[in-house]
Amino acid sequence: MKQMKMISFNNSNIFLKKALGLVVLSALVLGSFSCNKELEVKPSRYTVDKNHWKSIDDAKSGIFGMYGLMRTAITSDNLHWLMGDLRQGDFVATSRPDLKAIINGQLNASYPVLNEITNWRKFYAVINSTSLFIERSREIVEADKRYTPVNNNVDVAQARALRAFAYFYMVRIWGDVPLLTSSHDGNFEQHDRTAQAKVLAFAESELILAAKVLPYYYGGTDPQLPGEYFGITAQGLNGVLFTKISAYALLAHVSAWQGRYIDTEIYTKFIMDNYTKGDGYGPRYINMDELTGTGSGSPFAYKRGTIIVGFSSEYGNGESTANGHIEQLTLAQPLVQKIRPDIYVPKEVIAAAFTDRKDLRFGLDTITKIHRTPYFVNFTTDMPIFKKIAILANGGSAGSFAIFSSTALFTRLEELTLLRAEALAVIGQRTDAIANLNIVLSQRGVAAIEALSTKDLIDEIFAERRRELMGEGWRWYDLIRYNKIKGTNPDFNKLITEKGIYWPISKDVINANPMITQNTYWK
Amino acid sequence: MVRIIAGVTCAFLLSALCPSEAEARSLHATPLNYNLIFRQDTVPKVLKKAIDTAAWVNNVSRRNKGIDSLNLKVLALSPNISLQQMLKGGIAGLYVQETNAEPGTEQSMLIRGLSAPVFKRRDIYAVQPIVYLNGIPLTQDNPFAFDIQKYDYNRIGPATNLLAGIDISNISSIEVIKDPAALALLGPNAANGAIWVTTKQAKTGFRKISVNSYFGMVQAGSANTVNAAFENNFRKPFYQKYATVADYANYAGYLSDSTNTDYYGPSNWNDLYYKTKPIYSVDLSLTGGSDRANFRFFGGVTRNAGSADETSLNRYNATFQINMAPFEWLTVSSMVNVVKMDRSRNRSLTDRYAETRYLTDFSSPLSPNKLSYGGFLNEYEKAIDENSNNLIQGSFGLTFKLNKVKFTSSLMFDYTEGIRDVFYPSTLMEGNNYVSNYFGFNQRAIWDNAFTYDWKINQDHKIDFRLGQSLQYDVYKYNYANAYNGPNDFIKINLVDRNLEAYHSFYVFRYTDREKATLASFYGSAKYSYKDLLEFRAVLRNDGSSSGQPSSRWMIAPAASASWNLKNQFLKANNFFQDLSAQVSYGRSAKLFLDDRFSGGPQYRVEGGSKEEPTIPSYGGQGGVTRPYTSGWVGYGIKMPHTDQFNFTLAGSMLKDRLTASATWYLKEDKDMVLNIPLPAESGYTSEFRSGLGVKNTGLDLTLSALMLKSVRGLNWNTGLNFNINKNKLQTLPGGLKSLIIGDNKLEVGKPIDAFWVYQNEGIYNTNGEVPVNPADNQRLSFDGLDLKAGDPKWKDQNGDFVINQKDKVLTGNRLPVFTGGWSNGFSYGNWDLNFQIFFAVGNKAINKYDASRYDFINQEFTNNIYSIKEVTSWQTSSDVKSYPVYNVWSNVIPYRADQDLFLENASYAKLRAVSVGYDFSKSRMFKAMNSGISRAYLYVTANNLVTVTSFSGRDPELVDYTGMYTGAGIPIPRTFTLGIKLDL
Incomplete structure (x- = not known):
């Protein structure tokens, strides 16, 4: 290395090529063949497509999964109550700014919860899973003899009813929503909104x-x-599951x-004529x-036949949660440790709604002169606690x-009876309407409407709905x-015509699909 | 191999080849060899016959010898507990930010920038470099546990940094491998870069004992404490300006009574929260053996402590190595390394509630008063929070040497388990107690076989071949159970059993998860050297991963490098340069998925819950299985991601080796990475995992070291500087998308992936009249449909459509620094020496979320969620606190939202990290006269974290989390003083 020398590649070239060739060859030959089997690691965290829809367990887990x-x-995010009970409703928010915004109708306020509940994705998860079940569960009938076609037909019907319910629920919130009637499994196209009439027509046909x-x-x-269902x-x-009565209940509401x-x-009418066919496992009027x-x-509490459409969270199954129940919003001391509830019904509102002193839900006990407490405690304070629904842990109504x-209840027999009364009243069958209304009133100790009464029946029915269904x-x-029905409130008429009765759509929905634009009222 | 061991010693020599001449020169040329000042830990004179103690350890060629190695001699003087802390500021291009100084808490590091966006805590796991301990690629905790977690804070389980298990006294070198060809040879494990840690090795010869010990004090943190009067005054202007009667009626309860001494009394919580704590370490190592067999034992105990909240880590290390050479042609090497770590975690409310997921009423925060806060701490005495980790790594290697062919077969394993037992008494949780138990492990076994063949064609030409195969089996598993509302505070143990009734009304939830991954690899490399002028290397690997999709799980990854010794080529006679070389290197590495969800394609999972309740097990008591609507669709066509890297290096040594310098320009492109991109909500899915994310990092690593003063008897001064400039850019998004919004983040092709996406704040509307009106339709400027009013912020309407919405947010600033580096200095005079290190990060920004939350008190306090928690540390202020305009805190536009540049601050900093002074007694005349047999007796004092220079208004710009948010939650990095001794017998 004494003298400097420019490099020559003449010799080395061959060596290099040989060497590289050897390395390349060996590596490639050795690879890919022997080790592929080693790499087939069976995942324990999920099942893959090709192993699914093969056994009766897939049907069972699919059904319960979609519910x-x-x-x-x-x-x-307590969507059911935030959307159903707050806006222009009886509840007042103590301090949560997001709840205040909903009550005041400022639905486009910039709070995270509002952005979450206005995202309809979770409903479309139901729609996708039900569509997928409708499309593919038949495969199981062929693959697993334990799964009978009868069982499958009922399961598909449940999926249809559940999907229809999801659409109906969304239409109530947003008006026009995209209508997807198949799963498009694995294809993620963007869909435009469909007129709500069309969506509801689809829902109705599916429910039928x-x-x-x-x-x-x-x-x-x-x-x-007949027989045990999945054992x-x-x-x-x-x-727990949708029955024939559930489907009719949804048809009635649609x-x-x-x-x-x-x-x-x-x-x-079908419901009233048939609800008793549940052999004691079906709905009934409750005291x-x-x-x-x-x-x-x-x-x-628990899962009960009186739930016509509703979704239980049973403690014993580990389904109890801190979130997703109205109690999270309404309960406070003395029932739970929380100091103040998020929402409450002010006593003036209670007094205005419960006009009959004999009302068992809220009234004045004529003998003891004490207010009845099934619905409210602490009535005398500034902040009565709404305790109508208070199921803590394994069934207590108070505790730490x-x-x-x-x-999460959508409907029960009393609600449907009032709906029937409403329908009868609107179509002019006043006597029957009163009879149906009185069924509910009498259960609650409220004086019945006289057959010849001239009271505005629609007002009476909705006043009772307000009382009976408070917090539902x-x-x-x-x-x-x-x-x-009434059309007498100009502000509300304006809301209806300008579609302000519908909620704005979450920015996350709009970001992910440019075909969806914000409801004009909220622009 | 001996050559390579010795090669480590040619620390600051920059020859790419590290030729033996240079080695010799570095060892013998100068009477005072500054290289040896830097590295006590390698003994140059290795006996020729000595056993090659860990053949496979050194099998990876390390090109930048010295340049990317840590100066362990100086580093060992600081009581760093984790590898990340050791690496901080020490290597060009490696960035460590200690977002929390809780001892043993999870930490992260990045080599050459960010290769994928980090929006969630789990994302950080995927960009971590691999750490090799004596050639064993160490496993880290798998982020799959986040699947069942509600909050994005700590991982369930002990969440201990497994890299806190490395005792620096046991280490001979820590090197960061950045060379693309070297990384490619290491394979997919090293796709994010590699850190090569080598323990001290067993040595043949008379037995040697080393004892190291230190004792130190972690200084109590200080706080400028405040009480409710301060908070009350802070809120006054908001109420005076905007409050309605109802708002006054709703005034925060804990502030409304000024006679309440819990809140309005003396604020002295800091006496209980911050405490001066002792730390210590003692270790002993023993080596010895004959020519044919040698051993080394190392044992150590270390205690590290935080300055706050009674946090600490106890660590016990033991390493045992035995090597034998039963025949000339066979060497057997084995090592077992055992570590136990016990971590005492903080008592913060946020961490506790994130674990329990059961929120209580937060409207009355912790009191700033010692008496009341002490009462809370007393209740904590009943709590159990035991966190322990057991780590065991080992290897067994056989090396056969037949002429020029060498065959090495090694078995390596790494098993780490984490255990956490938690009990919180009912007094801490509104009358409910809480129990949880976690057991999890990561297990890795590797069988690696390699042939090497050194073919010396003639004097000038030489080729080293290497051909190998390896199989790597990983298993990750955990069992986790938590239970609520037990019968009393005496039953603290929840045995993980199936029977609910047996547990006296405990409400029990159980979780278990398991993931397996296998990696099969074949690799070959050839290195051709021409004289001492040129060297070419080619590497080819074929790697197959079980976590890839069957059609794409194999990836052939090539790499090549060339280096040219310019000194020998052109400047042989030149006296200025002792060394000058240029090198180019390119390499590709497959990147492994940490998640096994991709291998199966479309799938069904148990995923019925929501964000609030992610783990509801069933409906109607029956388990449900659905498509993965919340975690994201997985289709076919997921490719193996890979990283392509390119380096150009120029390195030289000048002025009689007194100045060495190296500059590397690099380009790193991570391609085909999987991103969970939002899907139209109408699909039912939140998102879809798709391939096609591409990120480019470019930058420059610069390393300089100089012997400024050199004198045998007098003052010596050496200085070293490492410096990195890095920029990342989003190259591609899946499906050819140009931009993408994911939650509060936006990715835009051509822009950095760590940019903040914020509204631009331009002041305040003092009156309604100031709000602009759209002349087209007379509509007032609105915020997403809400009319802006007096007291609302003036956000810039970027697109001029009179609606402030996401379209008006801009990408600005970056979370990661642009410039990072460190500067170290060492002085020695006689037996004395003095060292100090400075490190810095410049160009990083942070959102001061702590301030945003403080000003947004209405929303934070009244929305009872985990973000409403006020920690006891919120009862303090500082002179650096910024003030912001007084907006209407009740406005529905959320004026103090964190996603605006109002809270964006420059978070650049420079820190004086360590100063140490030491004296070597063994060199003193008195000691020599004693003839004690002690070869080294070094006594030192070190001070750590002395000075921080920054304009950041928060406590410490390092405590900014991975998403660029400063929440004030991190435990501050303490000032520490230690006194230590190092003895070699």
Whole structure:
């Protein structure tokens, strides 16, 4: 290395090539072949497509999975109550600015919760999973003999009903929404919104299909689906799954929302004529104690046949949560440790709503001169606590462990009876309407409406709905139907014509799909 | 191999080849060899016959010898507990930011910038470099546990930094590998860069004992404490200006009674929160053996402590190595390294509630008063929070040497387990107690076989071949159970059992998860050298990963490098340059998925919950299985991501080796990475995992070291500077998208991936009249449909459409610094020496979320969620606190939202990290006269974290989290003083 020398590649070239060639060859030959099997690691965290839709367990987990998604859709961020009970409703927010904004109708306020609940994705998760089930569950019938076609038909009908419910629920919130009737599994196209009439027509046709197939109850001796359902008896399926009555209940609501009260009358008549066919596992009227306690008829505690459409969260199954229950918003001391509730009904409002002193829900006990407490405690304070629905942990109504088990209830027999009364009143069958209204009133100790009374029946029915269904996510939608029937409130009429009754759409939805534009009212 | 071990010693020599001549020169040329000042830890005179103690350890060629190695001699004087702390500011291009100084808490590091966006805590796991301990690629905790977590704070389990298990006294070198060809040879594990840690090795010869010990004090943090009067005054202007009667009626309860001494009394919580704590370490190592067999034992105990909240880490290390050479042609090497870590974690409310996921009423915060706060701490005495980790790594290697062919077969394993037992008494949780138990492990086994063949064609030409195969099996698993509302505070243990009733009304949830991953690799490399002038290297690997999709799980990754010794080529006679070389290097590495979800394609999972309740197990008591609507669709066509890197290096040594310098320009492109991109909500899915994310990092690493003063008897001064400039850019998004909004972040092709996406704040509207009106339709400027009013912020309407919405947010600033580096100095005079280190980061910004939350008190306080928690540390202020305009805090536009540049601050900083003074007694005349057999007796004093220079208004710009948010939650980095001794016998 004494003298400097420019480099020559003449020799090295060959060596290099040889060497490289050897390395390349060996590596490639050795690779890919011997080790592919080593790399087939079976994932334990999920099942892959090709192993799914093969066994009866896939059907079972698919069915319960889609109901679970629906529960998530309406309970996460307390959507059901935030959207149903707050706007122009009876509740007042103590301090949460986001709740105040909803109550005041400033639905486009910039709070994270509002952005979350206005994202309709969770409903479309239900729609996608139900569509996928409708499309593919038939494969199981062929692959697993334990899964009968009858069972599959009922399951598909449930999926149809659930999908229809998701669409109906969304239409109530947003008006026009994209209508997807198949799963498009793995294809993610952008879809435009569909007119709500078309969406509801689809929902209705699906519900009619489903209603034919669905049994009155599961796991018992229903003629359409006798025997245990996935090995579960009627005891374990009470109020968990959609029945024929559930489908009719939804049909009644879909038609009522569109003002087609003649159809509502027909659908509700079917319910009234048939609801007892559940062999004791079906719905029934419930008395005061059952409504606000945890007794056997309570539609809120545990899973119960009195839930016609609703989604339970049973403590014993580990489904109790701190979030996603109205108790999270309404309960405070003395029932739980929380100092002040997020929302409460002011005493003036209570006094205005509960006009009959004999009302068992809230009234004045004529002997003790004490206010009745099934609905409210601390009435005499500035901040009465709304305790109608208070299911803590395993069924207590008070305690330090603020984890809740109440059902997210959409409808029960009293609600449907009032809806029937509403339909009858609108179509002019006053006597029947009064009779139906009186069924509910009498359960609650309120004086019945006399057959010849000249009271405005619509007002009476909606006043009772306000009382009976308080905290069940109805108030805002009732106001819409009421004002559509009445048409006497100019501000509300303006809201209806300008589509201000619908909620704005989350920016996350708009960002991900440019075909969706913000509702004009909220621009 | 001996040559390579010795090669480590040619610390600051920059020859790419590290030729033996240079080695010799560095060892013998100058009477005072500054290289040896820097590295005590390698003994130059390795016996020729000595056993090659860890053949496979050194099998990876390390080109930048010295340049990217840490100066362990100086580093060992500071009581750093984790590898990240050791690396901080020490290597050009490696950035460590200690976002929390809680001892043993998870920490992160980045080599040459950010290769993928980090929006969530789990994202940081995917960009971490791999750490090799004696050639064993160490496992880290898998982020899959975040699947069941509600809050994005700590991972469940002990969440201990597994890299806090490395005891610096046991280490002979820490080197950062950045050369693309070297990384490519290491394979997919090293796609994010590699840190090569080598322990001190067993040595043949008379037994040697080393003892190191230090004792120190972590200084209590200080706080300028305040009480409710301060907070009350702070809120006054907002109320005076904007409050309605109802707002006054709603005044925060804890502030409304000025006679309440809990809040309005003396604010002296800091006496209980910040405490001066002792730290210590003692270790002993023993080496010895004959020509044919040698051993080394190392044992150490270390205690590290935080300055706040009784946080600490106890660590116990033991390493045992045995090497044997039963025949001339066979060497057996083995090592077992065992570590136990016990971590005492903080008592912050946020961390506790994130664990329990059960929120209580936060309207009455912790009291700033010692008496009341002490009461809270007393309740904590009943709590259990035990966190321990057991780590065991080991290897067993056989090296056969037959003529020029060498065959090395090694088995390596790494098993780390984490255990956490938690109990919180009912007094801490509104009458509910809480129990949780976690057990998790990461397990890795590797079987690696390699042939090497050194073919010396003639004097001038030489080729080294290497051909190998390896199989790597990983398993990650955890069992986790938590339970609420037990019968009393005496039953603290929840046995993880199936029977609910047996637990006296405990409400129990159980989780378990398991993930396996296998990596199969074949690799070959050839290195051709021409004289001492040129060297070419080619590497080819074929790697198959079980976590890739079957059609794309194999990836062939090539690499090549060339280096040219310019000194020998052109400047042989030149006296100025002792060394000058240029090198180019290119390499590709496959990147492994940490998640096994991609291998199966479309799938079904148990995923019924929501963001608030991610883990609801069932509906109607029956488990549900659905498509992964919340975590994201996985389709086919997921490719193996990979990284392509290119380096150009110029390195030289000048002025009789007194100045060495190296500059590397690099380009790093991470391609085909998977991004979870939002899907139209109508699909039902939140998002879809798709390939096609590409990120480019470019930059320059610069390393300089100089022997400024040199004298045998007098003053010596050496100085070293490392410096990095880095920029990242988003190259591609999946599906050819140009921009993408993910939550509060936006990715835009051509822009950095760590930019903030914010509204531009331009002041305040004092009256309604000041709000602009759209002349077209007479509509007032609105914020997403809400009319702006007096008291609202003036946000810039970028597109002039009279609506302030996301379209008016701009990408600005970056979370990561543009310039980073460190500057170290060492002085020695006789037996004395003095060292200090400075490190810096410049160009990084941070959102001061702490301030944003403080000003947004209405929303923070009244929305009872985990962000409403006021920690006891919020009862303090500082002279640096910024003030902001007085907006209407009740406005629905959320005036003090964090996503605006009002809170964006420059978070650049420079810190004087360590100063130490030491004296070597063994060199003193008295000691020599004693003839004690002690070869080294070094006594030193070190002070750490002395000075921070920054304009950032928060406590410390380092405590800014991975998403660029300063929340004030991190435990401050303490000032520490230690006194230590190092003895070699």
